[in-house]
Amino acid sequence: MENLTKxxxxxxxxxxxxxxxxxxGIVTVALMDQVPQGMTQTINRVVERTIEKVVQVxxxxxxxxxxxxxVVKEDDLIVSSIEENTPSIVRFSMVGSDGQKTPAAFGIILxxxxxxxxxxxxxxxxxxxxxxxxxxxxxxxDRLISYEATQTVLxxxxxxxxxxxxxxxxxxxxxxxxxLGQTVVYIGGLETNSVGTGxxxxxxxxxxxxxxxxTEPQVPAPVTDITSNIRVGSADNGVLTNLxxxxxxxxxxxxxxxxxxxxKISSLLAGYMTAQASSTKAR
Numbered sequence: 704m705e706n707l708t709k710x711x712x713x714x715x716x717x718x719x720x721x722x723x724x725x726x727x728g729i730v731t732v733a734l735m736d737q738v739p740q741g742m743t744q745t746i747n748r749v750v751e752r753t754i755e756k757v758v759q760v761x762x763x764x765x766x767x768x769x770x771x772x773x774v775v776k777e778d779d780l781i782v783s784s785i786e787e788n789t790p791s792i793v794r795f796s797m798v799g800s801d802g803q804k805t806p807a808a809f810g811i812i813l814x815x816x817x818x819x820x821x822x823x824x825x826x827x828x829x830x831x832x833x834x835x836x837x838x839x840x841x842x843x844x845d846r847l848i849s850y851e852a853t854q855t856v857l858x859x860x861x862x863x864x865x866x867x868x869x870x871x872x873x874x875x876x877x878x879x880x881x882x883l884g885q886t887v888v889y890i891g892g893l894e895t896n897s898v899g900t901g902x903x904x905x906x907x908x909x910x911x912x913x914x915x916x917x918t919e920p921q922v923p924a925p926v927t928d929i930t931s932n933i934r935v936g937s938a939d940n941g942v943l944t945n946l947x948x949x950x951x952x953x954x955x956x957x958x959x960x961x962x963x964x965x966x967k968i969s970s971l972l973a974g975y976m977t978a979q980a981s982s983t984k985a986r
Contacts, residue, residue, distance in 0.1 A: 706727060745961060755763060777886065780946040785898055786889045787948040791873040793819055793834040793860075794894060795826060796841075806893045809940035810834060810858070811953065812872045813972050817860030820968060822846025822940045823849050824956045826856060834860060840868065850971055853963055854955050873942070876949035878926045878964035889933045901933035929962040 791812045796804035808825035812818070819834060826832060828846065833840045844858040862868055881903055889899040908924035929952045931943060943952040943962055952962035 745946040756910075761985070770924050777946070779889050781900055784944045784946060785890055785896070786943065788873060788890055788944055788950065789896060790837045790871040792890065792896070792942075793836055795821060795834055795844075797827070798831045798833060807832065809891060809893060811942055811950065812870050813968070814872050815870050817862060817870055818847075818972070818975070819844065819860060820953065820971075821856050821858060822953075822955050823851075823856040825940060832893040833857070834858070836868075836870075844890065845863045848975065853971065854957075855963065855968075855971065857899055857971070863984075869874055871943050873950045873983045875945075875947065875965040875969050876945055878929070878951050878966045879924075881926060881929065881951060885933055887933070888946070889931070889935060889941055889954070890944065891935065891939050893939075898932045899935070899942075901931050903929060904932045905930035925966065926964045929963065929964055932983070938947065 773968065778886075791813060793810045794806065794810040795810055797807045798804055808821050810819045810821040813820055819922050826846075828849070831843070832846075833843050842863075843861045846862060847857040847859055860870070862870075883903055883906060885903045887903055889901070889902060892898050894915045905928075906926050907928035907930075909927050929943065933943075935941065935954060938956045939954065940956060941948050941954040944950050949965075949966050950968075953965075953968060955961050958982055
């Protein structure tokens with residue numbers, strides 16, 4: 704070694720390193736052959752899964768989340784509310800002894816099986832009526848029950864047996880959550896849709912006595928009457944909707960032209976359905 708030049712020493716060092724690495728590889732392969740098969744599979748699976756994660760990470764980190772701001776105009780919401788509620792509106796016609804039909808009242812469909820709400824001041828108890836759907840189809844109706852306190856009456860559309868006609872009921876909002884100044888849409892008309900827009904100008908609520916000692920959260924005072932700045936004839940019927948296409952009130956005829964809140968309509972419908980269910984069980 705003492706007689707070797709610097710270049711020869713470097714070459715000898717590289718040769719020894721090369722031989723050592725080859726020997727290490729041979730020993731490693733020999734040891735791997737002696738390892739049980741199950742351990743080898745486990746190591747392979749770990750490696751495979753690690754590789755999969757390493758490959759996916761760049762993809763995920765490179766993903767770009769874009770946020771798109773959609774501007775919805777009030778006009779679009781008004782039009783949408785009218786379009787969505789039109790299939791739930793019916794027009795009553797009184798059928799005379801000669802078969803002639805006379806436009807009589809405005810109504811709304813409350814259930815898929817054909818329950819319809821109308822103003823009791825606009826329909827006579829001893830007359831025969833048909834209702835015309837938005838599609839133009841006309842069907843007879845049965846008078847079910849009148850509610851003097853709310854000036855309303857329920858009818859049932861008599862669809863032909865086996866009919867595949869699908870009735871679309873209105874969606875009733877929670878009228879106790881209405882706010883003064885809220886934008887509303889009016890849909891009425893004895894024969895065709897007549898619409899208008901405005902605001903809720905007054906909300907009359909029922910007086911609720913608060914119990915100061917109660918720990919329960921106080922519920923909002925129920926709305927008993929709704930007033931809008933939309934000008935509507937005293938004898939006209941129609942509905943008020945919000946911009947979510949939910950019905951918030953039914954316009955009754957009369958000098959004051961009151962709007963019956965949707966929660967009162969919901970209560971009438973629930974009461975009728977409960978009575979029908981009890982009657983069915985009794986049979």
